[in-house]
Amino acid sequence: xxxxxxxxxxxxxxxxxxxxxxxxxxxxxxxxxxxxxxxxxxxxxxxxxxxxxxxxxxxxxxxxxxxxxxxxxxxxxxxxxxxxxxxxxxxxxxxxxxxxxxxxxxxxxxxxxxxxxxxxxxxxxxxxxxxxxxxxxxxxxxxxxxxxxxxxxxxxxxxxxxxxxxxxxxxxxxxxxxxxxxxxxxxxxxxxxxxxxxxxxxxxxxxxxxxxxxxxxxxxxxxxxxxxxxxxxxxxxxxxxxxxxxxxxxxxxxxxxxxxxxxxxxxxxxxxxxxxxxxxxxxxxxxxxxxxxxxxxxxxxxxxxxxxxxxxxxxxxxxxxxxxxxxxxxxxxxxxxxxxxxxxxxxxxxxxxxxxxxxxxxxxxxxxxxxxxxxxxx
Ligand code: ADP
Numbered sequence: 396x397x398x399x400x401x402x403x404x405x406x407x408x409x410x411x412x413x414x415x416x417x418x419x420x421x422x423x424x425x426x427x428x429x430x431x432x433x434x435x436x437x438x439x440x441x442x443x444x445x446x447x448x449x450x451x452x453x454x455x456x457x458x459x460x461x462x463x464x465x466x467x468x469x470x471x472x473x474x475x476x477x478x479x480x481x482x483x484x485x486x487x488x489x490x491x492x493x494x495x496x497x498x499x500x501x502x503x504x505x506x507x508x509x510x511x512x513x514x515x516x517x518x519x520x521x522x523x524x525x526x527x528x529x530x531x532x533x534x535x536x537x538x539x540x541x542x543x544x545x546x547x548x549x550x551x552x553x554x555x556x557x558x559x560x561x562x563x564x565x566x567x568x569x570x571x572x573x574x575x576x577x578x579x580x581x582x583x584x585x586x587x588x589x590x591x592x593x594x595x596x597x598x599x600x601x602x603x604x605x606x607x608x609x610x611x612x613x614x615x616x617x618x619x620x621x622x623x624x625x626x627x628x629x630x631x632x633x634x635x636x637x638x639x640x641x642x643x644x645x646x647x648x649x650x651x652x653x654x655x656x657x658x659x660x661x662x663x664x665x666x667x668x669x670x671x672x673x674x675x676x677x678x679x680x681x682x683x684x685x686x687x688x689x690x691x692x693x694x695x696x697x698x699x700x701x702x703x704x705x706x707x708x709x710x711x712x713x714x715x716x717x718x719x720x721x722x723x724x725x726x727x728x729x730x731x732x733x734x735x736x737x738x739x740x741x742x743x744x745x746x747x748x749x750x751x752x753x754x755x756x757x758x759x760x761x762x763x764x765x766x767x768x769x770x771x772x773x
Pocket of ligand 1: 448514522525526527528529530531558631636683684685719720721722724725726727729730
């Protein structure tokens with residue numbers, strides 16, 4: 396059977412009425428990011444935030460209408476809520492209004508985005524490109540922060556390739572009370588990932604605005620509180636989607652993961668430039684896959700060279716947060732869904748992550764002290 400065309404899908408969606416404007420949903424501008432691959436269809440139904448969860452029947456109606464078309468194999472309709480409609484492209488972050496601070500903990504966020512109630516600090520783990528171990532560092536850093544006694548959450552914002560379900564071996568779906576989703580708790584962490592919500596065999600073709608809305612939803616519509624720190628595993632790269640994300644998420648700081656190779660470092664520099672542009676403080680650079688320790692003889696080799704990240708950090712005026720060795724056990728424990736800090740917290744690899752967590756925790760508390768409101772007596 397022939398796959399449906401975009402026009403067929405639009406036509407079927409035009410039969411659905413937007414209850415707010417009274418227009419059909421295509422005319423009302425609610426359909427975003429329509430993507431077709433063979434008979435697999437995905438799109439977002441974009442509504443104003445206040446209509447959020449109440450629009451679920453509308454999303455379902457869209458999905459049903461498209462499913463009925465001949466040749467359609469699967470339909471993924473995602474409900475997204477934009478803070479401001481028509482915010483299609485990255486732009487300078489809007490400063491929050493004074494009353495917005497009622498919801499935020501601590502001082503005004505550097506990115507200009509609103510804080511999340513009950514969540515102390517939100518930090519991003521980013522990389523200039525994929526495959527450098529960003530997710531591995533994010534999950535082990537989060538476990539390290541939890542081991543230090545901090546209430547910690549992990550938000551997998553790597554919507555293009557969510558890895559937290561695999562890294563923490565989570566197969567359950569988060570429960571919803573109709574208003575908020577409960578994060579899934581594992582190894583003392585509260586975790587949320589788009590991968591928990593979408594079937595892996597369904598195509599996920601995301602467009603920039605959909606990515607940002609989904610992340611905004613995963614921040615605001617998830618029962619995170621109370622948390623001391625929320626670690627966000629960012630999508631790799633420094634494109635528009637990442638830039639907008641850095642502006643939208645109320646980040647206290649960012650950590651950039653790089654391998655020692657020059658190429659990765661060039662990308663790390665781009666990552667740094669991106670956060671500087673958005674006024675998000677870079678807490679430092681971590682060098683991953685730094686040193687290879689032979690599992691048989693214990694011999695140490697700097698396969699990819701050494702010290703590149705430390706030098707780059709010094710040259711760029713940011714802190715060097717440490718080195719994580721290239722060790723088979725790190726990959727194997729990740730693949731098995733029990734990351735090294737959970738599996739062998741006293742081993743040398745876990746200690747490297749715990750040292751990183753310690754540095755990050757110190758930096759966050761130093762920042763909090765520096766920016767605490769000062770009482771001036773005149
Ligand atoms: P990214 O999030 O940057 O795409 P991942 O965290 O998914 O990267 O890591 C890519 C691959 O490298 C994974 O198979 C992971 O297990 C492995 N890996 C990451 N860091 C290390 C390390 N320090 N030692 C061994 N393998 C690692």
